[in-house]
Amino acid sequence: MYSRGPVIVMELPETLNHAEGEKFVSELQPLLEVHRPRIVLDCSQIRHMDSAGIETLLYCMQEAMKRDGDMKLASVSPESATIMELMRVDRLFEVFETADEAVRSFQAVASPDVPQSLPWYSPGLGLGDLKIAS
Numbered sequence: 001m002y003s004r005g006p007v008i009v010m011e012l013p014e015t016l017n018h019a020e021g022e023k024f025v026s027e028l029q030p031l032l033e034v035h036r037p038r039i040v041l042d043c044s045q046i047r048h049m050d051s052a053g054i055e056t057l058l059y060c061m062q063e064a065m066k067r068d069g070d071m072k073l074a075s076v077s078p079e080s081a082t083i084m085e086l087m088r089v090d091r092l093f094e095v096f097e098t099a100d101e102a103v104r105s106f107q108a109v110a111s112p113d114v115p116q117s118l119p120w121y122s123p124g125l126g127l128g129d130l131k132i133a134s
Helices: 018-032 051-066 078-086 099-105 127-133
Strands: 002-004 007-011 038-042 070-074
Touching: 007 018, 007 099, 018 038, 018 051, 038 051, 038 099, 051 070, 070 099
Parallel strands: 007 038, 038 070
Antiparallel strands: 002 007
């Protein structure tokens, strides 16, 4: 595990099954319990992953999102990607080629300040205008 600013990068074990998943979650749990956790899971070491491993990934993402955070995957092997696709969860995860790319993706682009003096609705339109338009 290492951090890059507010983002934590965790390396997954070589085998991600039920037993290894439980050990991994127990290590990661304190990091998931902070407000707005930002976590990158480095999948580069995974050689075998089964459905329990997928459940581990889903659990971690769910816990991060409960606290208004996010979790992203990096360096997913073609074999792991195939398992995720077969289980129909591949679209649930943001996947990046490297952990560095995943970390950089957390750095949001600052939105321009919009003056709040203007209302979000148009006060000039009323029910009569809607009847005319139809």
